[in-house]
Amino acid sequence: MRSDKPRDPVAGPDAGPEPPYPVRLSGPVIKGFGRGSKDLGIPTANIPADDLSEKHPELTTGVYYGVVALDPTTYQHETSEGSTSTAVVLPAVLSIGYNPFYKNTVRSVEIHIMPALTEPSPTAAGQEGQTKFNRLPDFYKTKLNLLILGYIRPEFDYVSLEALVEDIRVDCEVARESLLREAYKCYLVDSGKMSGKKEERFVDMSSHIVLDASSKHARVKMCSPTLSYRGIVTSTTSHTKTLSIGNPLGIHFLS
Numbered sequence: 001m002r003s004d005k006p007r008d009p010v011a012g013p014d015a016g017p018e019p020p021y022p023v024r025l026s027g028p029v030i031k032g033f034g035r036g037s038k039d040l041g042i043p044t045a046n047i048p049a050d051d052l053s054e055k056h057p058e059l060t061t062g063v064y065y066g067v068v069a070l071d072p073t074t075y076q077h078e079t080s081e082g083s084t085s086t087a088v089v090l091p092a093v094l095s096i097g098y099n100p101f102y103k104n105t106v107r108s109v110e111i112h113i114m115p116a117l118t119e120p121s122p123t124a125a126g127q128e129g130q131t132k133f134n135r136l137p138d139f140y141k142t143k144l145n146l147l148i149l150g151y152i153r154p155e156f157d158y159v160s161l162e163a164l165v166e167d168i169r170v171d172c173e174v175a176r177e178s179l180l181r182e183a184y185k186c187y188l189v190d191s192g193k194m195s196g197k198k199e200e201r202f203v204d205m206s207s208h209i210v211l212d213a214s215s216k217h218a219r220v221k222m223c224s225p226t227l228s229y230r231g232i233v234t235s236t237t238s239h240t241k242t243l244s245i246g247n248p249l250g251i252h253f254l255s
């Protein structure tokens with residue numbers, strides 16, 4: 001059962017994800033137990049968990065934060081500016097486990113996708129009325145890429161549904177504050193919104209390269225002519241810019 005101790009506002013090191021993170025999971029969105037929206041008012045996208053113990057023994061049951069991308073060939077996301085983005089990376093909280101409050105007998109991966117960090121948080125404390133969790137148009141069967149960046153807490157049983165919902169609300173805030181830290185920003189690089197002058201260079205697969213580009217964002221062609229990644233400039237000197245390919249594990253779906 002959860003203790004009454006106040007929760008830490010962030011989880012994981014400020015310097016960025018520490019091994020085993022980032023951990024990449026991927027799969028089609030499948031039906032869950034149908035309780036997320038109906039009982040909790042928190043939609044959670046489920047991806048298959050069958051081979052998790054075999055492929056990711058490091059992932060113990062618990063609550064995590066990370067980033068998510070949905071395959072834009074089957075799902076188009078409407079941005080707050082009204083345009084349709086083809087490659088959106090959004091923050092997420094997830095639970096991996098047996099949902100002790102519901103006493104499930106099979107392990108599930110349940111992902112709640114939050115609004116972009118540039119938008120106001122619907123789960124911030126002090127919001128008027130009941131907390132409204134983020135809701136997107138349904139995307140069952142869409143391929144989902146998830147990059148887990150840190151661990152928040154173990155799964156708990158709760159005295160009431162309201163107590164479970166309140167803890168998930170705080171998880172959303174912890175995830176948000178954790179991802180807003182400088183060392184985590186590169187994982188949320190939204191390639192769909194990148195603009196400005198673009199540089200193209202052939203580079204190796206390392207996650208950091210140096211460019212003498214003048215633009216803030218750059219597009220980088222990988223050795224393969226069909227593969228291209230976009231990155232964000234993380235530091236600038238008078239002569240060079242260091243570009244971090246914010247997609248080291250292929251979270252984006254790039255065309």
Ligand SMILES: Cc1cc2nc3c(=O)[nH]c(=O)nc-3n(C[C@H](O)[C@H](O)[C@H](O)COP(=O)(O)O)c2cc1C
Nearest residue numbers: 032033034035036044093095099100101110155156
């Ligand atoms: C961030 C997050 C934290 C969660 N923490 C717990 C928990 O501590 N205990 C628990 O029983 N279920 C927890 N859950 C799981 C919810 O109970 C679950 O999402 C809900 O049962 C909906 O399941 P369904 O989508 O399969 O219907 C959590 C879910 C999320 C997204």
Ligand SMILES: Nc1ncnc2c1ncn2[C@@H]1O[C@H](COP(=O)(O)OP(=O)(O)O)[C@@H](O)[C@H]1O
Nearest residue numbers: 032033034036037043044045113135136138139
């Ligand atoms: N913010 C969101 N995060 C996750 N899934 C969402 C979100 N908004 C809408 N959905 C949709 O809601 C579905 C989950 O709803 P839910 O009521 O939890 O049912 P289920 O038990 O099938 O998972 C997801 O598969 C997805 O299609």
